[in-house]
Amino acid sequence: MxxxxxxxxxxxxxxxxxxxxxxxxxxxxxxxxxxxxxxxxxxxxxxxxxxxxxxxxxxxxxxxxxxxxxxxxxxxxVTKAEKKLVSQAFFKVLNDELIKIVGPVAPYLIEDTLWEMEIKIENCDVKKIPEIIEAISEEIQDEMKRVEFQKIMLNEMKKV
Missing domain, CATH: 1.10.10.10 (Winged helix-like DNA-binding domain superfamily/Winged helix DNA-binding domain)
Known part of the structure; x- marks a missing residue:
């Protein structure tokens, strides 16, 4: 070698x-x-x-x-592929939509989920979006609201 x-x-x-x-x-x-x-x-x-x-x-x-x-x-x-980062606008929409469903605890729910996944907002790869949405969705108790949240976030994901 x-x-x-x-x-x-x-x-x-x-x-x-x-x-x-x-x-x-x-x-x-x-x-x-x-x-x-x-x-x-x-x-x-x-x-x-x-x-x-x-x-x-x-x-x-x-x-x-x-x-x-x-x-x-x-x-x-040998070279690391350039990773595409998630925009702050996406996290704003995520936060706003989640507030509509779970109320003022939404920012803490997002923060805790990202922390558990060892993801930082400022350095989040777009490939992680589906995992993030799924993990946050699991915290929504009402199935109808969960599905609605997933639909909205899926549309946002397509824009990224």
Missing amino acids: DEIQVKTLLNLDAIFKLSSAKSPSDATLRSAEWAIITQVDGQKSIDEIAKTLALSADEAINLFNGLFEKGLIELVS
């Missing part, structure tokens, strides 16, 4: 895909390696997969390194 490849594997932004030359079913893999294989899709970074599987950065890098050396995964990219 040359120096460039070693540096790549130490980069949590590296993205891999399954190898076209070798199948994972042809190798003996540990459960953690299989877990990674199921997540490798040519779009998720090592960091994203590590978070999904609750692995430390070191564990993830070691596991990816092993899979790479076995020829089961191939490097797609």
Whole structure:
């Protein structure tokens, strides 16, 4: 393995895909390696997969390194894709619509939900919007109001 490849594997932004030359079913893999294989899709970074599987950065890098050396995964990219951030206007609409349903606790509900999801308003990726809306919707007890809120927010999501 040359120096460039070693540096790549130490980069949590590296993205891999399954190898076209070798199948994972042809190798003996540990459960953690299989877990990674199921997540490798040519779009998720090592960091994203590590978070999904609750692995430390070191564990993830070691596991990816092993899979790479076995020829089961191939490097797609090392650069992190630009993430599109959610505008403050979206969060304003979210807040306003939620106030109509749950009243003045809406800002606290949004804040708590984002905190639990480890998301900051000023650095929120648009890919997280469906998760945010779903999590907040679960806090709305009245099913009719919940569905109405989801419809409104779905329309807002389309504008983003």
